[in-house]
Amino acid sequence: MISMIASFILPFIIFFIILYGAITRQEMYEPFLSGVKDGFRIVLDIAPTLIALFFAIQIFRSSGAMDLFVRFLSPAASILHIPKEVLPVIFAKLFSSSAATGFLLDIFKTSGPDSTPGFLASVILSSTETCFYILSVYYSSIHIKKTRYTLKGALFATFVGIGVSVFICCYF
Amino acid sequence: MLNYLWSFLILTGLIVGSLNGHIVSMSDQILSSSKEAIELCILMFGIVGLWSGIMNIAVSLGLTDKLQKFLFPFLSFLFPNLKNQKAMEYISTNVVANILGLGWASTPSGLKAMEELQKDNPQKEIATNEMCSFLILNISSLQLIPINIIAYRSQYGAIQPSAIIIPGIIATCCSTLAGIIYIKWKDRKL
Numbered sequence: 164m165i166s167m168i169a170s171f172i173l174p175f176i177i178f179f180i181i182l183y184g185a186i187t188r189q190e191m192y193e194p195f196l197s198g199v200k201d202g203f204r205i206v207l208d209i210a211p212t213l214i215a216l217f218f219a220i221q222i223f224r225s226s227g228a229m230d231l232f233v234r235f236l237s238p239a240a241s242i243l244h245i246p247k248e249v250l251p252v253i254f255a256k257l258f259s260s261s262a263a264t265g266f267l268l269d270i271f272k273t274s275g276p277d278s279t280p281g282f283l284a285s286v287i288l289s290s291t292e293t294c295f296y297i298l299s300v301y302y303s304s305i306h307i308k309k310t311r312y313t314l315k316g317a318l319f320a321t322f323v324g325i326g327v328s329v330f331i332c333c334y335f
Numbered sequence: 336m337l338n339y340l341w342s343f344l345i346l347t348g349l350i351v352g353s354l355n356g357h358i359v360s361m362s363d364q365i366l367s368s369s370k371e372a373i374e375l376c377i378l379m380f381g382i383v384g385l386w387s388g389i390m391n392i393a394v395s396l397g398l399t400d401k402l403q404k405f406l407f408p409f410l411s412f413l414f415p416n417l418k419n420q421k422a423m424e425y426i427s428t429n430v431v432a433n434i435l436g437l438g439w440a441s442t443p444s445g446l447k448a449m450e451e452l453q454k455d456n457p458q459k460e461i462a463t464n465e466m467c468s469f470l471i472l473n474i475s476s477l478q479l480i481p482i483n484i485i486a487y488r489s490q491y492g493a494i495q496p497s498a499i500i501i502p503g504i505i506a507t508c509c510s511t512l513a514g515i516i517y518i519k520w521k522d523r524k525l
Contacts (some may be wrong), residue, residue: 169500173480180393191392198391202384205438206376213372219344221368225361226352228344255340262340268375268487276493285488285499289481290506292474301470302462304446305453309461313470316517320475324510331502 209261216265224269245329246280248273253287253325260293283332290324375490382486390435399435403427413472413518417465422451426469433477445473468518475514476507 184191223229233247240247248270256263267284274281294317302310352358393399410427417423425448432441448469456463481503489496 169497170495172500173497176480177389180389180396180398183398184392184396187396189396191396194391194395195388198388198394199384201391202387203380205387206379206383209379210372210376213375214369215341217368217372218365219341219348221364222348222352222361223344224348225364226348226357227355228348228351231351259340264483264487267484268491271487271491276488276491276496282499282502285481285484286502286506289478289484289499289503290476290510292476294474297474298470300442301445301449301473302466305449307453307460307462307466311462311467312521313462313467316467316471316514316521317474319517320471320510320514323513324476324506327509328502328506331505 212261213264216261217268220265220269224273229269243329244333246283246333248280249284249287252284256288256291257294257321258296260288260296263288263293279332283328286328286332287325290328291321294318294321375487378490379483379486382489383482386436386480386482390437393435394437399431402431402434406430413468413515414465415522419451419455422448422455422465425451429473430477433473434479436478436480436482445469464522467521471514471518472511475511477511478507479504 181191220229223232229251232251236250237247240250245253252263252266252270255266267288270278270281270284276282276285294314298310298313298317302313349358352361406427410423410430411417414423414426425444428444429441429448432438432444449466452463452466452469453459456466480500484499484503485496488499
C-alpha cells in the first residue's frame with residue numbers, strides 16, 4: 164500500500180504542476196529547458212567529488228581496511244540495533260554530503276539498494292543534513308564565534324531523524 | 336575536512352592492502368572506480384536534469400511563492416520576535432528551496448538571511464535566538480523528495496527506486512518536529 168502511494172507521488176507532482184500551468188496558460192517549455200540546464204550544472208559540480216570519493220573508498224574497501232573498520236564499529240552498531248555497514252554513512256553525513264554518498268553507494272554495490280542496510284542508509288541520507296558543514300559555512304559567513312545551543316539542537320534533530328529511520332526500516 | 340578524510344582513506348587503504356597482500360589485485364579496481372563514477376553521473380544528468388526542469392516550471396509558475404505564503408504562519412510561529420521583514424523573506428525562500436530540494440537556491444538565500452539577522456544582533460560575535468532557530472530548522476532537514484538518492488538507487492538496480500520517499504518524509508517530519516520542539520523549549524527558557 165505504502166509503496167503504491169510512493170509510486171504515485173512523482174507522477175502526481177508532475178501532473179499537478181503541468182495542469183496548473185495549462186489552466187493559467189503560462190509558458191512552461193522554456194522554463195523546463197533552463198531548469199534542465201541548471202540540473203546539468205548541479206551534476207557537473209558533483210562529478211569531480213564522485214570520482215574523488217569512489218577512488219578513495221574503492222582503495223579503502225578493496226584493501227580490506229573497510230572490513231576492519233566496520234568490524235571495529237560493530238559492537239556500537241549492535242548496541243544501537245543498526246546494521247554495521249550504515250555507521251560510516253551516518254558518521255560521514257555529519258561532515259560531508261558527498262562523502263556520505265560515497266559510503267552509501269559502496270553499500271549499494273556490496274549489498275544492493277533494497278537490502279536492509281542499503282534502504283536504511285538511503286532513508287537516513289534523505290532525512291538528515293550535513294550538520295557541521297552548514298554550521299561552519301553559515302556562522303563563519305557573518306563571523307559569529309559563540310554558536311550557543313545551535314549544535315546541540317541540530318544534533319538532537321539529526322539523531323531523532325536517524326532513530327526514526329532505523330525504527331521504520333528495521334521494524335517494518 | 337574532506338581533505339583529511341580523503342587522504343586518510345587512501346593512505347590507510349594502501350597500508351592495509353600492502354600488509355595483507357590485497358594490493359596486488361587493487362590496481363584494476365582503482366581504475367574501474369572512476370568508470371563507475373562517470374556511469375553514475377550520466378544517469379544523474381537524466382534524472383536530476385529532468386527533475387530540475389520540473390521544479391523550474393513550478394518556480395516560473397509562481398507556485399513556490401504560493402508555498403511561501405502558505406508557510407508564513409508557520410514561520411511567524413517559529414520566529415515570533417523577528418521584526419526584520421527582509422530576513423523573514425530570505426528565511427522563507429530558504430525553507431521553500433530546502434523543502435523542494437532546490438539546492439542551488441537554498442544556500443544563497445540562507446546566507447542572506449544570516450546577514451540580515453546579524454544586522455539586528457547587538458553582540459556581533461554571539462548568535463541570536465533567531466539564528467539558532469533558523470540553523471536548527473535548516474539542519475533538521477526539510478527536503479521532501481530526495482531526487483539524488485532516487486537516482487542512485489535506480490542506477491544500482493533497486494526494484495522501486497522511489498520506495499524511500501514515504502519513510503524519508505516520515506523521518507524528515509519527525510526530525511523537523513524534534514528541532515521545532517527544541518527551539519521552542521530554548522526560546523521559552525531564555
